[in-house]
Amino acid sequence: MRHSRHIHHASHTFVLSYPLSLSHRLYTIVLGPLLIVALMYVIYSAYPVFAPHSSEVVSFSTMAQGALYTLGRITVAYIFSLIFAVPLALLAISNKTLEALLLPVFDVMESIPILAVFPLVIVVFLQFNFLNGAAIFILFLNMLWNIVFALVGGLKIIPKDIGYVAHVFGLRGFSYIRKLILPAVFPQLVTGSILAVADGWNIIIVAEALHSYMPGGTPAQDLFGIGSILVSAAANAQNGIFLTAVLIMVVMIAFINFFVWQKLLHYSQRFRFE
Amino acid sequence: MNNVIEFSEVGKRYAGEKNAAVRRMSFGVGEGEFVCLVGPSGGGKTTVLKLIAGLEEPTNGIIKKPANVAMSFQAGALFPWLTAFENVALGLREKSMPEEELARTVDRQLDMLGIFQYRGKYPADLSGGQRQRVGIARALAVDPAVLLLDEPFSALDPKTTAELHDDLIQVWQRTKKTIVMVSHLIEEAVSLADRVILIREGTIDSIYKIELPYPRRENIGFHHDVMHIRKEFFK
Numbered sequence: 001m002r003h004s005r006h007i008h009h010a011s012h013t014f015v016l017s018y019p020l021s022l023s024h025r026l027y028t029i030v031l032g033p034l035l036i037v038a039l040m041y042v043i044y045s046a047y048p049v050f051a052p053h054s055s056e057v058v059s060f061s062t063m064a065q066g067a068l069y070t071l072g073r074i075t076v077a078y079i080f081s082l083i084f085a086v087p088l089a090l091l092a093i094s095n096k097t098l099e100a101l102l103l104p105v106f107d108v109m110e111s112i113p114i115l116a117v118f119p120l121v122i123v124v125f126l127q128f129n130f131l132n133g134a135a136i137f138i139l140f141l142n143m144l145w146n147i148v149f150a151l152v153g154g155l156k157i158i159p160k161d162i163g164y165v166a167h168v169f170g171l172r173g174f175s176y177i178r179k180l181i182l183p184a185v186f187p188q189l190v191t192g193s194i195l196a197v198a199d200g201w202n203i204i205i206v207a208e209a210l211h212s213y214m215p216g217g218t219p220a221q222d223l224f225g226i227g228s229i230l231v232s233a234a235a236n237a238q239n240g241i242f243l244t245a246v247l248i249m250v251v252m253i254a255f256i257n258f259f260v261w262q263k264l265l266h267y268s269q270r271f272r273f274e
Numbered sequence: 275m276n277n278v279i280e281f282s283e284v285g286k287r288y289a290g291e292k293n294a295a296v297r298r299m300s301f302g303v304g305e306g307e308f309v310c311l312v313g314p315s316g317g318g319k320t321t322v323l324k325l326i327a328g329l330e331e332p333t334n335g336i337i338k339k340p341a342n343v344a345m346s347f348q349a350g351a352l353f354p355w356l357t358a359f360e361n362v363a364l365g366l367r368e369k370s371m372p373e374e375e376l377a378r379t380v381d382r383q384l385d386m387l388g389i390f391q392y393r394g395k396y397p398a399d400l401s402g403g404q405r406q407r408v409g410i411a412r413a414l415a416v417d418p419a420v421l422l423l424d425e426p427f428s429a430l431d432p433k434t435t436a437e438l439h440d441d442l443i444q445v446w447q448r449t450k451k452t453i454v455m456v457s458h459l460i461e462e463a464v465s466l467a468d469r470v471i472l473i474r475e476g477t478i479d480s481i482y483k484i485e486l487p488y489p490r491r492e493n494i495g496f497h498h499d500v501m502h503i504r505k506e507f508f509k
Contacts, residue, residue: 164324164327164329164345164351165351165353165364165412169364169416170368171368179353186355270354274398
């Protein structure tokens with residue numbers, strides 16, 4: 001079953017990926033950009049046609065601005081994913097019947113290739129002339145299931161005695177969710193979020209360069225962001241822009257990893273049951 | 275002595291289980307009494323405790339019990355993200371106790387259990403014995419009419435267990451709480467409780483009144499009460 005793989009994956013990502021020392025964490029921040037530069041150097045040496053040339057006009061500040069636009073879309077989509085994932089996961093394990101009913105449905109939903117529904121999503125959002133909404137919705141769909149399955153996995157490993165403690169000491173309703181459920185699944189929420197946001201970065205090029213999914217679409221209809229800059233640079237053989245955009249994206253991801261996810265992973269250790 | 279807990283023909287069968295966990299069980303626990311339930315694993319001891327705590331509903335029969343029952347669990351069952359202080363305060367916060375009174379109450383319990391100096395520590399930084407003390411302090415903090423203890427010493431080393439036995443007896447004598455404890459050790463039951471109930475296959479096999487002065491730890495393993503219960507236990 002696909003969801004069990006996800007739960008397994010999510011719960012182990014934490015253990016395997018958390019670098020404890022500062023030097024190790026710093027290493028992860030420079031490793032990505034260094035690898036990209038090295039890879040590009042090898043490619044350009046072997047195939048000079050891919051090397052940067054002088055007729056490229058997008059400025060660095062425009063690209064950095066594009067990266068921030070992209071980050072904004074991913075952030076909004078992530079917040080929506082969180083808002084929907086928590087009640088979905090809670091609903092799925094609220095009783096055995098719902099669990100048997102909903103988990104296979106979630107499994108199927110997660111298996112649907114996101115690009116298959118993208119043209120439909122664009123058509124719907126075009127009605128409202130809200131293409132940013134289409135991009136965010138696609139990112140949201142791509143992120144949601146990572147968080148849902150991670151949360152379901154987290155909810156299932158809450159020790160029975162802890163649930164009894166909550167009952168005996170009167171934790172009910174919202175208090176039960178706020179004081180027990182949310183802290184108890186915090187480690188899984190963090191690992192699920194890391195996977196979700198990584199999936200968001202994976203799909204960002206498609207989500208921003210959406211003209212190819214529009215009936216009669218043109219590049220002018222693409223959303224401004226690092227993803228669409230990458231697509232445009234690749235299409236126009238602007239190798240320097242392409243390389244810079246890739247580097248900006250990798251550096252941004254590495255910084256978010258260092259300053260957000262690694263800190264959250266460290267903090268989430270306190271929330272783990274022994 | 276008034277019974278604060280009364281089981282009348284109580285039965286409990288879990289869904290999907292062929293055999294009942296508890297069968298037509300009747301017994302009472304007097305106010306201020308320390309009762310220990312012993313018996314083989316799977317005999318229904320913990321189910322009895324859960325029925326008293328309201329964690330399970332009986333399939334048949336009637337249970338009379340006070341509303342304010344608190345329970346301490348194996349290995350403490352502390353919330354790992356809360357400090358010792360916040361774990362003990364858990365039940366009090368649900369009762370919306372004013373912050374000043376809450377702090378006083380929690381500190382008093384931590385002090386009584388000898389763990390005041392660990393009030394700011396997280397469970398991961400506490401030893402097994404300290405966690406168990408926090409679990410007992412959390413249960414006592416809500417001032418329960420009945421304190422339930424589910425094998426509280428099963429995960430502890432002998433020295434820590436002996437220290438906690440002494441402290442538990444002191445707490446019981448000081449607070450006059452009614453205590454119902456589950457244990458799988460006959461020596462432990464006889465050294466702590468003033469009544470031991472042997473439960474086997476969901477029914478009460480026998481009840482023993484222990485009339486020994488405290489402290490009872492010395493040579494308890496060879497006491498005739500222990501020998502007798504052990505004989506019944508392995509029958």
